[in-house]
Amino acid sequence: MWQLFTQNWQAFLTGFWHTILSSIIALIFSFILGSGFAILETNPNKFWRGVAKVYVEIFRNIPLLVVTMFFYLVLPKVLPAMSGFTAGTIGLTLYTSAFIAETVRSGLQSVGTGQMEGCLANGLSYWQAMKNVILPQALKITIPPLGNQFVNLIKNSSVLAFVAGMDLMYQGDVIASNTFQTIPTYIIVGIFYLILTLPLSYYMQYLEKKLA
Amino acid sequence: MAIIDFKHVDKFYGGFHVLKDINFRVNRGEVVVIVGPSGSGKSTLIRTINGLEKINDGSLIVDGKDMTDRSTNFNELRRDVGMVFQHFNLYANKTVLENIMLAPRIVLHRPEEENRKEAMRLLQEVNLVEKANNYPRQLSGGQQQRIAIARSLAMKPKVILFDEPTSALDPEMIQDVLDVMKLVAQEGITMVVVTHEMGFAREVGTRVVFLADGEILEDTDPNSFFDHPQTKRARQFLSKVISH
Secondary structure, three states, X not given: OHHHHHHHHHHHHHHHHHHHHHHHHHHHHHHHHHHXXXXXXXXXXXXXXXXXXXXXXXXXXXXXXXXXXXXXXXXXXXXXXXXXXXXXXXXXXXXXXXHHHHHHHHHHHHHOHHHHHHHHXXXXXXXXXHHHHHHHHHHHHHHHHHHHHHHHHHHHHHHHHHHOOOOHHHHHHHHHHHHOOHHHHHHHHHHHHHHHHHXXXXXXXXXXXXXX | OXXXXXXXXXXXXXXXXXXXXXXXXXXXXXXXXXXXXXXXXXXXXXXXXXXXXXXXXXXXXXXXXXXOOOOOOHHHHHHHEEEEOOOOOOOOOOXXXXXXXXXXXXXXXXXXXXXXXXXXXXXXXXOOHHHOOOOHHHOOHHHHHHHHHHHHHOOOOOEEEEEXXXXXXXXXXXXXXXXXXXXXXXXXXXXXXXXXXXXXXXXXXXXXEEEEOOXXXXXXXXXXXXXXXXXXXXXXXXXXXXXX
């Protein structure tokens, strides 16, 4: 197995790098999008609530693979084609943002309407109240479940393999079919995923205890 | 001159007629106490004054602003119309001092030094200077409510609305809060108070409004109301609340 690794280390590391890159990009944008849609979901305005609801329900209830394939195969029929890496990362971002929206929304709702009314009655605008009082508390509550979403996101990034996204899983597939050493290859791939997800999981458990 | 003016105001929750043809005015400097059985619409009534509840019909003018006009800026109105809630609604993520300083800082852009001085002065007034750096959860209900009043006063409002400010408090905490409210009244700030504290209504109120089933049945000075209630409904109500 060590030999398999030393002979293919460049491919493994390329894959590892693309998995990290895709995960980080998707993490940042899905967090921004998800928080935005969570705020819309709790907005007093019915129209914006409806828009957010439709977005969340669509991306939460369609398989990630289908969303990704849409960007990789369907969209290029009307728009310029994009690489597998880009299509996969976009799919991953939208899919994850729907789950993050639900997580942040429940955090927002657990802060309660009382403090929002306190803010409004004190002269703050809705957005000033969100920014200064409601959101900081909601995000603190949502840190542990958000951590789980981020671990899921890293694991889900393996979807890139289906669209030749150069990620860890994709490189594993290539190496396995070239060397026929299927089992050791996927063990190495698994270890690389653990290197990413285990520290994150433990850090989240630590945070959860600290915030409790 | 009336700072709050209700004319034929109606409000519905679905098919439920919660406010029925409300007509009343509050002049500057008055302390109007709204009393009545629970479920009579008192809270809804007071919450329409700063737009936390919308009215369905009639006209409501507060501080010269038409509350039924879509172009009315409620944030602007609420700088001048403060509110104190039954459950305090302090900001849980901010210290006591920050609770008081937040709105003057980001809404009125009051200079930091002046803001802090004013907040400390208010803490002195409500007798809680030593709690300046505590968080709301570390305070008793009565203390939280006094902070909520200080937070409201920091905006230097023309009107403060009190929605059952002592109903969620332990009996021994109620007097401290009522004492602070008395101070507010002495400063000449217009007050509208929903309460079950009849002693406060009689002593501090300049007028009593009796609300039952969404209708104003009496609107008079406290002594007339408590000594010579005109309606049967008010007599029934008073016999229940005064007897204990």
